[in-house]
Amino acid sequence: MIVRGDRNEVGKLIDGFNGINQIGVIGWGSQGPAQARNLRDSLKDTGINVKVGLRHGSSSMEKARAVGFTEESGTLGEMYDVIHESDLVILLISDAAQVRHYREIFGAMKPKAVLGLSHGFLLGYLESISEKFPENISVVGVCPKGMGPSVRRLYEQDSGINCSFAVEQDIDGDATDIAIAWAVAIGAPYIFQTTLRDEYRSDIFGERGVLLGAVHGIVEALYRHFVSRRDVTVCDAFRMSAENITGPISSAISKEGILGLYNSLQIHEQAIFDIAYVTAYNPSKALLQEIYDEVASGNEIRSVVMAGDRLKEFPLGTIDATYMWGVAGRDVRESREKTGEPPIEPLTAGVYAATMMAQVDVLKARGHSWSEICNESIIEAIDSLNPYMHARGVAYMVDNCSTTARLGARKWAPRFDYAVMQQILVRYENVRAESNSLILRFKNHDVHRALATCQEMRPPIDIAVA
Structure with missing residues (x-):
């Protein structure tokens, strides 16, 4: 399946994010700054809050504040607090950090929340140790076909980078809509369906x-x-x-x-x-x-x-x-x-x-x-x-x-x-x-x-x- 995206179709974005009141963007590495800002800009005035979550004392806090994410506005907070609050948790910390902290991350997520990944690395690791994602959350992937700076740069040029999307786990039937809405909101002109396993293997x-x-x-x-x-x-x-x-x-x-x-x-x-x-x-x-x-x-x-x-x-x-x-x-x-x-x-x-x-x-x-x-x-x-x-x-x-x-x-x-x-x-x-x-x-x-x-x-x- 190939979906054509248009981030200016705000009504369709709201429909796609049905039930999502807050999107937590966790991490400020390659993809974090781009996806957080693109989501914020696309969802302005929709009532959906985009909040960045970082480790307490992280040096990236100042970088996030510099582009408008602040504690005062409710758009910046401690990593696990943001995970616990959010309906869609977009996990963009490093792959190695995901492996170190995945149990705490899963434990902080509220039931029926959606875990969003931009890389299937965590799935690959869980498979290698015979573990699975928790059964009470949905798991989706939206994977831009380019590095984070490119995702932001093309968005600012009124264009965008194509993405692949995958639904690994869908507990309530909404995961596909949420994944597509996420891809469109970060600026993808076209979105290609794949599996999270194929994604991480082809990407790595x-x-x-x-x-x-x-x-x-x-x-x-x-x-x-x-x-x-x-x-x-x-x-x-x-x-x-x-x-x-x-x-x-x-x-x-x-x-x-x-x-x-x-x-x-x-x-x-x-x-x-x-x-x-x-x-x-x-x-x-x-x-x-x-x-x-x-x-x-x-x-x-x-x-x-x-x-x-x-x-x-x-x-x-x-x-x-x-x-x-x-x-x-x-x-x-x-x-x-x-x-x-x-x-x-x-x-x-x-x-x-x-x-x-x-x-x-x-x-x-x-x-x-x-x-x-x-x-x-x-x-x-x-x-x-x-x-x-x-x-x-x-x-x-x-x-x-x-x-x-x-x-x-x-x-x-x-x-x-x-x-x-x-x-x-x-x-x-x-x-x-x-x-x-x-x-x-x-x-x-x-x-x-x-x-x-x-x-x-x-x-x-x-x-x-x-």
């Missing part, structure tokens, strides 16, 4: 794959490859790798699809793309299948939970302090007005497209829907995440995401870097692609039709990233 997998981890590893390896050529400057190497993916390659895919990217190349460039694609597809797919298996088995979820404990002693380090990002990337960004957008580098395009297509194939083999596959492998990358790397570098993209995503990107990016350097580029010169069945499969793949349909539902404007 996708951010370790082409959305974050893979693209980081790919551009690092390709940058070093281009730098090693004597006729290429460090700035040109950056333009041929990172700037190429976030600029002309993403733009071409966003507007014309992956096949459109291919068709935009000259014949001699297509020959280079073909070789790169054929060389990259199998190593990428093998690594992506490993990631999916790690997620589906619960290993990746346990890894995040254990990392949450280590982060107290060893906080996440920076990922953009190298010369590539700190000097070359900065100089390229500062010179854009003078140099313009670089031409598409076919080697980079072939490696990136092969990784995308491998991710598509892994998800399809695991039974995911085309809408989920296109969003988690292509659309979220080019329309939501890559613009952040284009604006300020890889850290601005990765570290605006959830802790789970940040951990996964740091863990798996080096594996993709290794695959490109040790498995792909070393074979690149010795592959004959013109008769390879992989290229024929790429050209005739069903994803091109599915992506064309999904792209009809993309936001009418590109995200503006400062």
Whole structure:
């Protein structure tokens, strides 16, 4: 099921939130500030109160007050008090925190309340320890196809980010309406139905794959490859790798699809793309299948939970302090007005497209829907995440995401870097692609039709990233 949203249909929003007098938004990480403000703005003058709940003494209290949530107005309070008061509890604290505190959170919720999740991580954890959600609450998911800052930025541009929705548990028959109303109120133009299990598997997998981890590893390896050529400057190497993916390659895919990217190349460039694609597809797919298996088995979820404990002693380090990002990337960004957008580098395009297509194939083999596959492998990358790397570098993209995503990107990016350097580029010169069945499969793949349909539902404007 696909639902078209319109947050200006206030009467329908009120109907969808029937029985909901207060929405508690718990947490102020990546999604919390965006969803709380979008809900507040969409539900202004409806009588539905949007209240932010944070830990007592949290440093985020001041951030919430700065954008208008206050104790005096009844829109800001202590986390468990807000959970207990609210009819819809949107739980947006970190995944590791959800795992640590889920028993207390469930205990604080009033009977017949609705628990809202923007990620199915908690379901995955409960399944791994053979536990379930309480039987006296409904459980729904609304999962924006982009990081929190994008959710707010596009809302402010009178647009929005598409969402998936899922109903995991419905005790009174109202859960579907509430989930759809929630998605519409945070600005989703289109809402795609999924299951919470499929959502968390595709999401955790996708951010370790082409959305974050893979693209980081790919551009690092390709940058070093281009730098090693004597006729290429460090700035040109950056333009041929990172700037190429976030600029002309993403733009071409966003507007014309992956096949459109291919068709935009000259014949001699297509020959280079073909070789790169054929060389990259199998190593990428093998690594992506490993990631999916790690997620589906619960290993990746346990890894995040254990990392949450280590982060107290060893906080996440920076990922953009190298010369590539700190000097070359900065100089390229500062010179854009003078140099313009670089031409598409076919080697980079072939490696990136092969990784995308491998991710598509892994998800399809695991039974995911085309809408989920296109969003988690292509659309979220080019329309939501890559613009952040284009604006300020890889850290601005990765570290605006959830802790789970940040951990996964740091863990798996080096594996993709290794695959490109040790498995792909070393074979690149010795592959004959013109008769390879992989290229024929790429050209005739069903994803091109599915992506064309999904792209009809993309936001009418590109995200503006400062």
